[in-house]
Amino acid sequence: MYLVHHPEGQEEPTRYKYLPRKLRAVDREELERRSGMNFAEFTQAVVQGNALCRRALLFMFQRRDHPSLRFDDVDFAWDELKLEYSRGELAKMREGIEQSVPAAQRAAVLAALDEQIATAYNEVDEGKASLPIAD
Numbered sequence: 001m002y003l004v005h006h007p008e009g010q011e012e013p014t015r016y017k018y019l020p021r022k023l024r025a026v027d028r029e030e031l032e033r034r035s036g037m038n039f040a041e042f043t044q045a046v047v048q049g050n051a052l053c054r055r056a057l058l059f060m061f062q063r064r065d066h067p068s069l070r071f072d073d074v075d076f077a078w079d080e081l082k083l084e085y086s087r088g089e090l091a092k093m094r095e096g097i098e099q100s101v102p103a104a105q106r107a108a109v110l111a112a113l114d115e116q117i118a119t120a121y122n123e124v125d126e127g128k129a130s131l132p133i134a135d
Helices: 027-036 041-050 051-065 088-095 101-117
Strands: 002-005 014-017 082-085
Touching: 002 051, 027 041, 027 051, 041 051, 051 082, 088 101
Parallel strands: none
Antiparallel strands: 002 014, 002 082
């Protein structure tokens, strides 16, 4: 999964690879403190669109390049920040459709997923995909 930040006026978006299970403990703890949630709740809130959680995540990534950045300095218009699934993650979701979606809706859901897969960002060294919720 990627956190994609595309501020108005910036030609290309900045894409941060977001792998909840690969974050260091210090990063997870900071995200828990900023959000007031445990990390499992945080990861779900990010996917569900929680603004504070997404801001905290953007801050964590931006501070890696700008160590003096303050949390209060991180702001964005809502349409400038989004989450994108990688091609591998979408393919993994597609595998689970057979058991989780009723037959009457399955074809439409698969078609929509196939469209997303065709246009999804595909990092060359993506490795084995997993769903973006931490244990």
